[in-house]
Amino acid sequence: MNREFVSGLAVEAGNLLVRHLGARIVRVKFGTDIVTEADEAAERFIREEVRRHYPGHRVTGEEYGSSEGEAEWEWVVDPLDGTVNFARGNSYFAVSIGLVHRGEVRIGVVYRPLTRELFAAERGGGATLNGEPLSVSQVDRVEESIVILDWTRRHSRHDTFALTERLFFAASKVRSFGSAALDLCSVAAGQLEAFIHPGLSAWDFAAGHLILTEAGGTITTLAGEPRSIEAGSVVATNGKIHPEVLSLLTLPPG
Ligand code: IPD
Ligand code: CA
Ligand code: CA
Numbered sequence: 001m002n003r004e005f006v007s008g009l010a011v012e013a014g015n016l017l018v019r020h021l022g023a024r025i026v027r028v029k030f031g032t033d034i035v036t037e038a039d040e041a042a043e044r045f046i047r048e049e050v051r052r053h054y055p056g057h058r059v060t061g062e063e064y065g066s067s068e069g070e071a072e073w074e075w076v077v078d079p080l081d082g083t084v085n086f087a088r089g090n091s092y093f094a095v096s097i098g099l100v101h102r103g104e105v106r107i108g109v110v111y112r113p114l115t116r117e118l119f120a121a122e123r124g125g126g127a128t129l130n131g132e133p134l135s136v137s138q139v140d141r142v143e144e145s146i147v148i149l150d151w152t153r154r155h156s157r158h159d160t161f162a163l164t165e166r167l168f169f170a171a172s173k174v175r176s177f178g179s180a181a182l183d184l185c186s187v188a189a190g191q192l193e194a195f196i197h198p199g200l201s202a203w204d205f206a207a208g209h210l211i212l213t214e215a216g217g218t219i220t221t222l223a224g225e226p227r228s229i230e231a232g233s234v235v236a237t238n239g240k241i242h243p244e245v246l247s248l249l250t251l252p253p254g
Contacts, residue, residue: 007111051067057074092177123210144172148187183208200233
């Protein structure tokens with residue numbers, strides 16, 4: 001098992017997405033949450049490759065769920081993170097693959113095919129962008145920080161806004177781009193300081209989680225608890241502003 005294999009898989013799946021640009025929407029999951037032929041084709045490709053090379057491993061993907069197989073090694077896959085952007089011809093989408101061993105992400109790869117950016121990390125081995133080492137920014141005040149706030153229709157915008165209102169006004173700039181995996185990589189690359197989301201699935205952040213922490217960043221839940229790969233809220237920062245960000249979130253009592 002190695003980082004090169006996982007990277008190669010993400011690049012091939014990304015190239016497949018590019019060939020499917022303009023793909024048909026096959027179903028609507030919830031509100032603007034859509035699935036295209038490309039999401040399904042890329043996940044089928046990744047599943048088949050893993051089955052061929054590592055037949056005993058489990059695959060958990062957004063479109064086809066969990067395969068049979070021992071859970072010791074699990075591939076947590078978002079074949080297309082940023083589907084809404086993809087469907088509108090916006091290049092901010094990626095393939096995200098996390099390789100998990102007994103609940104711990106060992107290898108994480110996020111590939112943005114239209115800009116050919118390959119983010120990769122191996123536990124204990126640092127994080128890279130196209131082979132060059134990555135590290136988080138040194139900004140240490142929210143006032144000087146660029147912060148990504150994101151949400152889904154499943155979490156009411158009012159609830160999300162109430163939670164993040166103080167941070168919204170405290171930050172230097174606020175953004176929302178539409179691919180959680182790439183957002184985590186942007187924090188890892190020092191392009192901005194924080195990413196906050198009230199509820200993500202494991203495939204959205206399994207790879208980005210490792211890339212961020214290997215680049216020196218910090219990731220917790222909104223309540224400041226350690227972030228496992230179970231679904232839930234995410235506060236990801238460059239580490240320096242993490243306590244201040246947490247102190248600015250307005251958590252409901254209890
Ligand atoms: C979505 C993106 C988006 C986030 C949503 C995710 P998808 O993933 O990561 O940024 O706000 O919660 O569901 O549906 O494009 O794979
Ligand atoms: Ca996703
Ligand atoms: Ca997806």
